[in-house]
Amino acid sequence: ALAxxxxxxxxxxxxxxxxxNEIALxxxxxxxxxxxxxxxxxxxxxxxxxxxxxxxxxxxxLWRAAHRNDDMYADxxxxxxxxxxxxxxxxxxxxxxxxxxxxxxxVRLLGEGKNGFTVNHNVVYTxxxxxxxxxxxxxxxxxxxQVAGRIGVRMFLDKQFEKAEYFGRGPMExxxxxxxxFDVGVYKSTVKELLTPYEKPMDAGNHEDVRWVKITNxxxxxxxxxxxxxxxxxTALPYSDEQMENVEYKIDLPQSDATVFCISTRTLGxxxxxxxxxxxxxxxxxxxxxx
Numbered sequence: 423a424l425a426x427x428x429x430x431x432x433x434x435x436x437x438x439x440x441x442x443n444e445i446a447l448x449x450x451x452x453x454x455x456x457x458x459x460x461x462x463x464x465x466x467x468x469x470x471x472x473x474x475x476x477x478x479x480x481x482x483x484l485w486r487a488a489h490r491n492d493d494m495y496a497d498x499x500x501x502x503x504x505x506x507x508x509x510x511x512x513x514x515x516x517x518x519x520x521x522x523x524x525x526x527x528x529v530r531l532l533g534e535g536k537n538g539f540t541v542n543h544n545v546v547y548t549x550x551x552x553x554x555x556x557x558x559x560x561x562x563x564x565x566x567x568q569v570a571g572r573i574g575v576r577m578f579l580d581k582q583f584e585k586a587e588y589f590g591r592g593p594m595e596x597x598x599x600x601x602x603x604f605d606v607g608v609y610k611s612t613v614k615e616l617l618t619p620y621e622k623p624m625d626a627g628n629h630e631d632v633r634w635v636k637i638t639n640x641x642x643x644x645x646x647x648x649x650x651x652x653x654x655x656x657t658a659l660p661y662s663d664e665q666m667e668n669v670e671y672k673i674d675l676p677q678s679d680a681t682v683f684c685i686s687t688r689t690l691g692x693x694x695x696x697x698x699x700x701x702x703x704x705x706x707x708x709x710x711x712x713x
Contacts, residue, residue: 504535
């Protein structure tokens with residue numbers, strides 16, 4: 423949703439203008455632009471403020487900067503399959519406006535990795551005149567036994583969106599096999615505070631059993647994410663997995679220029695493979711068909 427106070431009823435008019443390059447949408451208090459080549463949004467503007475960095479629209483995200491050393495068994499597979507550097511092409515986009523207050527955009531995307539590994543990502547966005555966007559995602563891959571770090575969607579938000587509020591497990595980071603000590607509640611934090619300061623930068627700051635999460639700027643403008651059918655996981659960090667995995671010490675991290683926001687339906691457990699077993703079977707995540 424692109425509003426801090428989502429409306430209950432959707433009876434607000436929504437205009438759609440499409441050309442060869444993009445679909446422009448405008449509702450009450452928000453606008454959006456969908457890039458037909460990239461297959462994702464290039465602008466999301468609540469109250470006239472674009473929350474996205476250039477190229478930062480929602481995209482499927484299946485790995486994480488490896489936990490040292492517990493994730494190294496999985497990291498080898500991510501390297502061999504090219505999961506970290508999938509090359510995405512847009513296979514098709516269609517748009518329709520079934521009512522004056524609703525537009526549906528259907529997208530088919532293909533991600534190509536290494537050694538024949540591919541991922542299909544299909545998503546239907548339903549954009550409402552009140553600023554609510556519903557995303558229905560489905561994926562499958564050429565190797566459903568491939569371990570994934572997460573099944574999620576990642577966005578790069580403008581740096582000004584650095585305030586987080588969520589209803590889930592907190593306040594410290596937690597993962598599917600490390601969460602029972604963390605109470606479900608409503609927590610507030612800055613994005614910087616959500617990054618656990620490990621000396622070796624790596625994926626961090628995950629939160630489980632999330633009912634909703636809001637990322638806003640100082641004025642309270644931003645986005646709110648929730649799931650109709652299940653609980654979510656999220657991370658909101660000042661760095662991407664790509665930035666963190668190649669840095670040996672946190673002091674060498676570059677200056678943050680974005681809020682990296684990832685919402686997931688499944689997240690790989692931590693386990694203890696650095697000196698013991700991998701995560702238990704119920705905490706493993708694979709690139710298998712999911713929606």
